[in-house]
Amino acid sequence: MAWAGNPRQEVEDAEAIRRSLDEAEWFSVIFDGHFAEIHRYVAQRLGPGSAEDVVAETFLAAFRRRARYDPARATVRAWLYGIATNVIHRHRRVEVRMLRALGRHGPDPDLPGHEERVAVRVSAQSLRPSIAAAVAGLAQRDRDVLLLVALAELSHEEIAEALGIPYGTVGSRLSRARRKLRAVLGERNPMLDRREGEDG
Amino acid sequence: MDELGRVRELYGEPSLDPLARARVRERLTAAPRRRRRRLTGMVALAGAVAVAAATLIALPDPEISGPGRSILLAAAHSAESGGEVSGAYWRVRKLIRRTYPERLGSGYWMVESRLAELWVARDGRVWAGARSLGVRPRTPADELAWRKDGAPTAWPGLPGDPGKGTLTATGGVPFSMAGQGMTIDQIRDLPADPGRLRALVEPLGEGLVADALSGLLWSKPSPPEVRAAAYRALADLPEVRYLGERTDEQGRRGAAFSFALPDPPGTRRTLIIDSATSRVLSSVTDAPGILNDQTELVLEAGWTDRKPAAP
Structure with missing residues (x-):
């Protein structure tokens, strides 16, 4: 994310897209410049296993739609996040499963060496399951905005560009999502959580 | 910490595979041909007996002390006399099988299989290996429903094809016990006394002690005397139930023990132990009435001089 909001990068990206219309190879500038960031975001939402498919689909869609890319409307980075978000929507089941796993175990419960539930219960904060359930329970449009802020660290303006929604809508979706999470966090006293969890 | 921090x-x-970029790039430049998914390499391993998992654990007949206790003590004895093998890498290879948590298609259940590997170098470098082995119907009834459905091999969100093996340098601490990250050296330095070992994990509360102790026995490079101490400590835990002789999905005989896990409610773990070698052969976690069970078969666990490679 070193080049987030970097105007020179934006100009270079837009120029690469323009040139790629005639010479497809120019698109590799876009791929190389943004793969890591998009991959990380998708892997966070869907898990590393599904991420490669989704990221490949994202760049393929971007490549096919490159003629319609409008630098006046969105930076290439925001545009790619928007496409990735749409592709992620088609994998809702994976996302729900991912959130269930994150809530229960934290990242990668299957790695040998970390099998015990103990590791999970103690090192992971006891609020994990509630937060994961709350994120899974959000409306998709609210979850998109929340995660573009929390994980991708996009600005409100970039999110508006990425999702093609008004600036004000970003704010209202984000505050609705945050309100719901706060409600979950506030309801539970972390001091009591471990005992509650053990009793069932 | 605010909500965003929590998220x-x-x-x-x-943990991202550094080769992912090259693979995706390759796919994009190789042009977008649509490939029909096929259920080809349903690797022999996965072909075994997914069904057995369900029947294996259904009928408990708990026996708290008696033969169960003496089997654990015998395992402690063989652990102790095992001696320690050396090698450049600690390596664990597991076959993991789990029922996909939702009904698919017209309402059948599928079981996913995959290999998970861990390689830890003496200097602390860590690699994770993974390979998807594909999916298959859970029971003959599921298979019937699946065939009626046209025997699809992929569903939204569940790719059914076996995948290529990957190896990722993950970094980080390779093991954990009682929620604490553990290095090879820290595991080596654990107490060889059952009481002291138990005292280390006891603050976790009941319901967690058995899991922490047994965790030292499969997939961690615990030295022989620590393994022996863990077996002896387990033998003294009333919550550990002996279920009798069982065969794991690989057809290996052993003694089955189970204990409750706190989360989610009703969950238990059943371990099959070969008391002659003191090795843990497999673990099944399940909860009555919930199909989301998981079977882990330890295919290999030990020191090796081979170099880390994708499974």
Whole structure:
């Protein structure tokens, strides 16, 4: 994310897209410049296993739609996040499963060496399951905005560009999502959580 | 920490394979041909007996002391006399099988299989290996429903094809016990006394002690005397139930023990132990009435001089 909001990068990206219309190879500038960031975001939402498919689909869609890319409307980075978000929507089941796993175990419960539930219960904060359930329970449009802020660290303006929604809508979706999470966090006293969890 | 911080913490940093970029690039430049998914390499391993998992654990007949206790003590004895083998890498290879948690298609259940490997170098470098082995119907009834459905091999969100093996340098601490990250050296330095070992994990509360102790026995490079101490400590835990002789999905005989896990409610773990070698052969976690069970078969666990490679 070193080049987030970097105007020179934006100009270079837009120029690469323009040139790629005639010479497809120019698109590799876009791929190389943004793969890591998009991959990380998708892997966070869907898990590393599904991420490669989704990221490949994202760049393929971007490549096919490159003629319609409008630098006046969105930076290439925001545009790619928007496409990735749409592709992620088609994998809702994976996302729900991912959130269930994150809530229960934290990242990668299957790695040998970390099998015990103990590791999970103690090192992971006891609020994990509630937060994961709350994120899974959000409306998709609210979850998109929340995660573009929390994980991708996009600005409100970039999110508006990425999702093609008004600036004000970003704010209202984000505050609705945050309100719901706060409600979950506030309801539970972390001091009591471990005992509650053990009793069932 | 605010809500956004909590969300970041929930997701954490994904462990990403450095070769992913090259693979995706390759796919994009190889042009977008649509390939029909086929259920080809349903690897022999996965072909075994997914069904057995369900029947294996159904009928408990708990026996708290008696033969169960003496089997654990015998395992402690063989652990102690095992001696220690050396090698450049600690390596664990597991076959993991789990029922996909939702009904698919017209309402059947599928079981996913995959290999998970861990390689830890003496200097602390860590690699994770993974390979998807594909999916298959859970029971003959599921198979019937699946065939009626046209025997699809992929569903939204569940790719059914076996995948290529990957090896990722993950970094980080390779093991954990009682929620604490553990290095090879820290595991080596654990107490060889059952009481002291138990005291280390006891603060976790009941319901967690058995899991922490047994965790030392499969997939961690615990030295012989620590393994022996863990077996002796387990033998004294009333919550550990002996279920009798069982065969794991690989057809290996052993003694089955189970104990409750606190989360989610009703969950238990059943371990099959070969008391002659003191090795843990497999673990099944399940909860009555819930199909989301998981079977882990330890295919290999030990020191090796081979170099880390994708499974």
